[in-house]
Amino acid sequence: MLEASDLMVFYENMLALNNINIRCAQGQIVGVFGANSAGKSTLMYTLSGIMRDIQKKEQMAGGERITILGDVLYQGENISRLKPSQRARKGIVLCPERRRIFSESSVLENLKIGGYLASPAQARKTLRYVFDIFPALEKLKKRVGGFLSGGEQQMLAIGRAIMAQPKLLLLDEPLMGLSPLMQAMLMRATREIRDRMDISIIVTEQYARPVFPIVDYAFILENGAAVMEGTREELMDNPDVRSAYFGVEESHA
Amino acid sequence: MQILIYGTINSISLALFAIGFAMVYGVSRLPNFAHGALYVLSGFITWSFLNAVGMNYLLSIVLSMLATGIIGALIYQFVLIRVRGMEISEIMASYALGLAILEGLRWRGFRGMTYTLPSFIEGSTEIAGVSVDYQRLLVVGIGAAVVALLWLFTHYTRIGLALRGMAQDERAAMMLGIDSDRMAVVAMGFGSMLAALAAVVLLPLGNIVVEAGYNVLILAIAVCIVGGLGSWVGAVLAAFLIGFAQILTVVYLGAHYQMVVALLAIILTLILKPSGLFGQQKELEERV
Numbered sequence: 001m002l003e004a005s006d007l008m009v010f011y012e013n014m015l016a017l018n019n020i021n022i023r024c025a026q027g028q029i030v031g032v033f034g035a036n037s038a039g040k041s042t043l044m045y046t047l048s049g050i051m052r053d054i055q056k057k058e059q060m061a062g063g064e065r066i067t068i069l070g071d072v073l074y075q076g077e078n079i080s081r082l083k084p085s086q087r088a089r090k091g092i093v094l095c096p097e098r099r100r101i102f103s104e105s106s107v108l109e110n111l112k113i114g115g116y117l118a119s120p121a122q123a124r125k126t127l128r129y130v131f132d133i134f135p136a137l138e139k140l141k142k143r144v145g146g147f148l149s150g151g152e153q154q155m156l157a158i159g160r161a162i163m164a165q166p167k168l169l170l171l172d173e174p175l176m177g178l179s180p181l182m183q184a185m186l187m188r189a190t191r192e193i194r195d196r197m198d199i200s201i202i203v204t205e206q207y208a209r210p211v212f213p214i215v216d217y218a219f220i221l222e223n224g225a226a227v228m229e230g231t232r233e234e235l236m237d238n239p240d241v242r243s244a245y246f247g248v249e250e251s252h253a
Numbered sequence: 254m255q256i257l258i259y260g261t262i263n264s265i266s267l268a269l270f271a272i273g274f275a276m277v278y279g280v281s282r283l284p285n286f287a288h289g290a291l292y293v294l295s296g297f298i299t300w301s302f303l304n305a306v307g308m309n310y311l312l313s314i315v316l317s318m319l320a321t322g323i324i325g326a327l328i329y330q331f332v333l334i335r336v337r338g339m340e341i342s343e344i345m346a347s348y349a350l351g352l353a354i355l356e357g358l359r360w361r362g363f364r365g366m367t368y369t370l371p372s373f374i375e376g377s378t379e380i381a382g383v384s385v386d387y388q389r390l391l392v393v394g395i396g397a398a399v400v401a402l403l404w405l406f407t408h409y410t411r412i413g414l415a416l417r418g419m420a421q422d423e424r425a426a427m428m429l430g431i432d433s434d435r436m437a438v439v440a441m442g443f444g445s446m447l448a449a450l451a452a453v454v455l456l457p458l459g460n461i462v463v464e465a466g467y468n469v470l471i472l473a474i475a476v477c478i479v480g481g482l483g484s485w486v487g488a489v490l491a492a493f494l495i496g497f498a499q500i501l502t503v504v505y506l507g508a509h510y511q512m513v514v515a516l517l518a519i520i521l522t523l524i525l526k527p528s529g530l531f532g533q534q535k536e537l538e539e540r541v
Binding site: 048049050053057060061083084085086088089093094095096100101102103104105109112113114116117160161163164 | 335336337338339408411414415417418421422424425426427428429430431432433
């Protein structure tokens with residue numbers, strides 16, 4: 001489905017992504033875990049093409065010089081030069097960090113704007129599905145986006161992203177700042193979306209614990225480099241991973 | 254009564270001047286300082302189609318609006334896109350283009366009092382004892398229709414919704430497949446067409462003169478600053494505020510002071526509430 005090879009991103013001389021190779025097979029949920037500034041968001045921006053836009057804007061304004069190296073192969077095609085809107089058209093949709101809800105539009109309008117790429121029939125069907133998995137949104141559909149709680153905003157952000165008919169959904173820190181109950185609900189919903197819409201999902205998060213139950217495969221980023229990867233079982237058995245990302249101290253027996 | 258009627262007419266004229274400017278700014282954060290020039294240009298294009306080519310009036314209007322829309326889109330596509338996101342450069346580039354258009358027109362001999370567009374309907378009527386000509390009533394009707402149609406367009410059509418998404422968060426819109434460069438061109442085209450529409454509706458009330466370009470620009474900016482840059486609701490409200498203030502000044506202080514009202518409104522707004530009546534995006538962002 002997606003295969004990124006030798007990704008490197010520099011902000012001036014600072015290395016943000018260091019030679020990252022990452023894959024996501026059709027129908028998989030892939031987790032990417034790492035601390036703050038490990039490069040999770042940079043990776044998501046690079047996969048979705050937003051990095052190209054940031055690079056262009058910085059260049060025009062004479063700001064930071066950003067260098068992007070490496071290839072992103074998606075369904076066998078090299079998309080690393082495409083604009084974000086072109087990638088979205090091909091099915092790569094990013095649900096960004098901090099949600100970025102359209103705060104002056106109502107919930108329903110947010111979802112309708114999300115359906116820009118969908119045909120009217122698809123949009124209607126997906127809208128019903130969104131209200132199906134997130135019933136809370138249906139009750140709030142007239143509410144203005146800026147006045148939603150964090151959890152509601154996150155549901156809306158995910159709903160808006162799936163309105164765009166993704167084949168590969170990128171979720172950047174969807175659980176940030178949410179209660180454990182909300183986190184569990186969102187992860188169940190994420191798995192259900194994958195099953196029901198038959199799509200692939202890459203999800204990044206700082207803490208692996210709430211996300212781990214739903215991932216098939218995971219990568220661990222440190223300082224911009226992928227230091228470890230493996231299936232859920234492989235990583236679960238690794239003591240370093242357990243202590244660093246699950247907060248589980250090994251017993252001193 | 255006179256104040257009420259002429260205040261309303263004046264306010265709606267201001268709203269017509271400003272709505273195109275507000276739309277372009279709202280969608281692509283581009284202060285289009287060529288707005289007034291496009292307004293005058295479309296007046297002269299209509300005049301040329303009508304008198305030099307000898308076309309039917311309605312056809313000239315439609316063609317002139319289309320031509321102005323295309324000119325606006327081309328200006329964006331070939332000039333402004335290169336300075337995108339740098340406010341000062343955007344202002345200078347668009348103002349320079351506006352100057353070039355206006356002074357170019359003057360240089361080509363479009364000056365003096367000879368250029369006028371005919372009214373759509375001649376004659377006048379009396380409302381509550383005040384005589385109002387039909388053209389001014391038409392301004393009110395068309396102004397209200399434009400505001401209503403624009404509202405429907407931005408709330409119920411795919412392109413309109415995409416424009417609003419872009420206005421709120423350009424990058425989030427991109428992630429959903431909205432091509433921001435193309436949408437900005439579309440917005441500029443629409444904005445220019447709205448300037449042209451304002452021109453063909455309002456110019457029959459007077460002469461077409463190059464100087465109007467500067468006045469229209471100042472008024473449009475005043476309305477948008479008072480209303481809060483980027484807010485269309487704010488712009489319409491501000492148009493009424495300034496519109497009535499202007500008429501009241503004319504009645505009680507004299508016509509000389511009319512232009513001062515707009516400038517004073519800009520200064521007062523910047524001192525008291527720099528974000529304008531409805532420029533609340535920043536406050537909302539901070540909530541999140």
